[in-house]
Amino acid sequence: MVSELDVFDVIVIGAGPAGENVAGRTVAGGLSTAVVERELVGGECSYWGCIPSKTLIRPGDVIAAAQRVPGAAAAVTGTIDVQAALARRDWMTSNWDDSGQVPWLDEVGITLVRGHARLTGPRTVQVTDSEGVTRTLTANRAVVLATGTKAVVPPIPGLAEANAWTNRGVTEMKEIPHRLVVIGGGFVGAEMAQAVKRLGAAEVTVLEGGPHLLSREEPFAGEEVGKAFAAEGISVRTGVHATAVTRHDDGTVTVTLDDGAEVTADELLVATGRKPATEELGLDTVGLTPGRPVEVDEQLRATGIAQNDWLYAVGDVNGLALLTHMGKYQARILGDVLLGKDAKDRSSRDVVPRVTFTDPQVCAVGLTEKQARERGLDIRVISYPTGGVSGAVTSGDGIEGTSQIIVDTAREVIVGATFTGPGVSELLHSATIAISAQVSMQDLWHAVPSFPTVSEVWLRLLEAYGL
Ligand SMILES: Cc1cc2nc3c(=O)[nH]c(=O)nc-3n(C[C@H](O)[C@H](O)[C@H](O)COP(=O)(O)OP(=O)(O)OC[C@H]3O[C@@H](n4cnc5c(N)ncnc54)[C@H](O)[C@@H]3O)c2cc1C
Numbered sequence: 001m002v003s004e005l006d007v008f009d010v011i012v013i014g015a016g017p018a019g020e021n022v023a024g025r026t027v028a029g030g031l032s033t034a035v036v037e038r039e040l041v042g043g044e045c046s047y048w049g050c051i052p053s054k055t056l057i058r059p060g061d062v063i064a065a066a067q068r069v070p071g072a073a074a075a076v077t078g079t080i081d082v083q084a085a086l087a088r089r090d091w092m093t094s095n096w097d098d099s100g101q102v103p104w105l106d107e108v109g110i111t112l113v114r115g116h117a118r119l120t121g122p123r124t125v126q127v128t129d130s131e132g133v134t135r136t137l138t139a140n141r142a143v144v145l146a147t148g149t150k151a152v153v154p155p156i157p158g159l160a161e162a163n164a165w166t167n168r169g170v171t172e173m174k175e176i177p178h179r180l181v182v183i184g185g186g187f188v189g190a191e192m193a194q195a196v197k198r199l200g201a202a203e204v205t206v207l208e209g210g211p212h213l214l215s216r217e218e219p220f221a222g223e224e225v226g227k228a229f230a231a232e233g234i235s236v237r238t239g240v241h242a243t244a245v246t247r248h249d250d251g252t253v254t255v256t257l258d259d260g261a262e263v264t265a266d267e268l269l270v271a272t273g274r275k276p277a278t279e280e281l282g283l284d285t286v287g288l289t290p291g292r293p294v295e296v297d298e299q300l301r302a303t304g305i306a307q308n309d310w311l312y313a314v315g316d317v318n319g320l321a322l323l324t325h326m327g328k329y330q331a332r333i334l335g336d337v338l339l340g341k342d343a344k345d346r347s348s349r350d351v352v353p354r355v356t357f358t359d360p361q362v363c364a365v366g367l368t369e370k371q372a373r374e375r376g377l378d379i380r381v382i383s384y385p386t387g388g389v390s391g392a393v394t395s396g397d398g399i400e401g402t403s404q405i406i407v408d409t410a411r412e413v414i415v416g417a418t419f420t421g422p423g424v425s426e427l428l429h430s431a432t433i434a435i436s437a438q439v440s441m442q443d444l445w446h447a448v449p450s451f452p453t454v455s456e457v458w459l460r461l462l463e464a465y466g467l
């Protein structure tokens, strides 16, 4: 018999940023809501993603910024206090303890159920706790999958036995390795390679299969980051593939490459992408395929199930945009959908803002040039050096980078933008607004950037467009 205590309007599986935000919205709208979490409330972002990675990047970034300013540079003479930097990371992750996040759930009235959840059929979720005790929950209105992703570990011989770091190992590190080798030069690999080097590693080598770092972004962005990495002694090898990994008895690890070269280090970070956490979720019981992302429509409703009015997916698990802010956006939209409002996701496919927190930063939103051309859009690509405006020069010496917009000439609106340069992340939201609201080039001309700010690149880009 089903206990009334186990029946909710909404059951959310996963208490990461996406799951927490759906639950916050539905409970505020009067729907009884349970969240099931098998690890820590807060998810990957709080403990092994955004928060510890950005905290570990910050000390090196601050020093680099000061070193670009004559006068201030002279004041930066010491080395980073690594123990203090790691202690701050520990504080930022609450020592991987979620007791600080749980009271919010209680305060707003969300029921937290600890354990591993799996679907057992439409609207039913079985939860198994750490003692093996199971409980079956039933949802009157919706089950929301918000289970996130896990690191992909490619099938390279020896890798599974090499005790390599994924994002978890590197964000939890207790000391800085003397030598680090990184497989994969995407978001995680690039950010963490530079963080570890700046925290004091003697040698960092990034092995990237594609032609340049940050393969999802404009090619110039990855090339500029690669150039900056070379200048600070981070070795980048592109177009290479690992064929074997060996962990030796002395603790060192060797990666053998397809060109016969070998790289030996003290730690190995695997940063080759993510896979959806849907393998043990009971997707097969509702006609979906385990291990695949849960594809959704514009209302975040899972597709591929007949007459689906109950199963939804938000955040990384739906594979649309693997970023915290996008998962939270989807959660807000879904909250409104479940409360009966006419809400739709307008941004997760084509208006996704993303920042790679390397130095230089790579900030982009919307389509890349390649994506725009693949869609057959008639475009003009306009670019201007980020360092070519007074606001960059007053910020320091050697501020370089590229600002680029992609204009759909038929509609005279921007469909993609990329800004590279040190500390330019705050520029990005201006482009996000322009793209999301489809502001015309003519109207942008009247949005005057302040002098002397780096935002003046907007003025130069519009002039280069012909305004
Ligand atoms: C190193 C690193 C740095 C990153 N930096 C950034 C950044 O700077 N900015 C940014 O926007 N994004 C960043 N990301 C991405 C960001 O972490 C993810 O997009 C975000 O965590 C996704 O949120 P989510 O709620 O969808 O999933 P998650 O945060 O993965 O949460 C899912 C939760 O579901 C739980 N769960 C899974 N399966 C079950 C189950 N069957 N039963 C019960 N519970 C379950 C998990 O334990 C987890 O707590 C980074 C990622 C990494 C790895």
Ligand SMILES: NC(=O)c1ccc[n+]([C@@H]2O[C@H](COP(=O)([O-])OP(=O)(O)OC[C@H]3O[C@@H](n4cnc5c(N)ncnc54)[C@H](O)[C@@H]3O)[C@@H](O)[C@H]2O)c1
Residues within 6 Å of the ligand: 154, 183, 184, 185, 186, 187, 188, 189, 191, 207, 208, 209, 210, 213, 214, 215, 216, 240, 241, 242, 271, 272, 273, 274, 321, 322, 323, 354, 355, 356, 357
């Ligand atoms: N600042 C941020 O917002 C931020 C930071 C970190 C992660 N994230 C999110 O997490 C996701 C995952 O990040 P990620 O870096 O793991 O994945 P990614 O997809 O960004 O990069 C993976 C890289 O590994 C390379 N690669 C794959 N297999 C390889 C192999 N066998 N050998 C060599 N190279 C190989 C790929 O070419 C690619 O460049 C990102 O897509 C992003 O959405 C965001």
